[in-house]
Amino acid sequence: MHLDDKTTRLRSILQAHGRVAVAFSGGTDSSLLAKCALDTLGAGNVLLLFGESALLPSREIDRAIHWSSRNGYPRGVAMVRLEVHPLRWKEFVVNAEDRCYSCKFRLYSLFREQLEKHGVSVLLDGTNTDDLKSHRPGLRAIHQLGVQTPLVQAGFDKADVRQLSQQLGLTDWDQPSASCLATRIPCGMPITVERLRQIEQWEEELRRFGFVGCRVRLENETGSRVCIQLRAADFASFSMHTHRPAMVRFFHNHGVDTVLLDLVGR
Incomplete structure (x- = not known):
């Protein structure tokens, strides 16, 4: 149709x-x-x-x-x-x-x-x-x-x-699909306000580096291990991104020891 x-x-x-x-x-x-x-x-x-x-x-x-x-x-x-x-x-x-x-x-x-x-x-x-x-x-x-x-x-x-x-001229017609912050917390791991705000801070920082619509998923209870999910269109620029060391440093400064990249993306 x-x-x-x-x-x-x-x-x-x-x-x-x-x-x-x-x-x-x-x-x-x-x-x-x-x-x-x-x-x-x-x-x-x-x-x-x-x-x-x-x-x-x-x-x-x-x-x-x-x-x-x-x-x-x-x-x-x-x-x-x-x-x-x-x-x-x-x-x-x-x-x-x-x-x-x-x-x-x-x-x-x-x-x-x-x-x-x-x-x-x-x-x-x-x-x-x-x-x-x-x-x-x-x-x-x-x-x-x-x-x-x-x-x-x-x-x-x-x-x-x-x-x-x-x-129709809607301003956000091309914005990435969004979901609530709780979707970044694996099933079985309790949802707390501290975890939600930490995830928001991480994703906002990646946005400042130009990666809009990315998600940062917790991989363990302490938050020392996370996985970044990028949009498919961002993989090439991420791999060549001159600010990648700065991004890693940002995570390390916020208690994250291991930063993984989801190759499937979102």
Whole structure:
């Protein structure tokens, strides 16, 4: 199906809902969904729900809360910012295999509580068809809670999302896919605020060296061994990077003895 046909179908799906809430992260998928909902239904019929927590880098929080002004809505768009505290959830901090499911179920349950307060009957999520091809425990929570996924219904894959986002002039149409900081902590290793902030600091430093969208994964409990995951496009420049000794020195100065590189990338 051509992108124009998918876009027409997406707008038709949104029009049928009338008034919607969008589970909003500021990422590419939820940004496109928000943009199409706003353009189709009008700002008065769209509510953005943003869960702010220790799982998100401060850069991503800032991007989400200032999304409307950066994307052509100077008067702003209705957004409810919910403070979420996953580190108080015992089933989350133990970091079992179903961590993402329990987190998504809790978060979207909080979002659903906002619907009646704001006269909205449906909650939308930015899942696309490529997401269905990988193991994503959070999708089970989405289905259980009756959350709608219009991008899937309209047949959008990730490439479609980026292409339409660029056409519509969204500022972050090409930003790397993001996930919460807890995904860098191996299952079974407890999630703590100290580990989350350390990972954020490491990734922010690599960003300063020009490696946007990289991830730094913990490899042991003490944090003395880490593994860097780069985007495929960055491998060549990383291998020749004149600042590599400085990067290694940065990690050593922060208690990391061994810095590994994941050859699969992300």
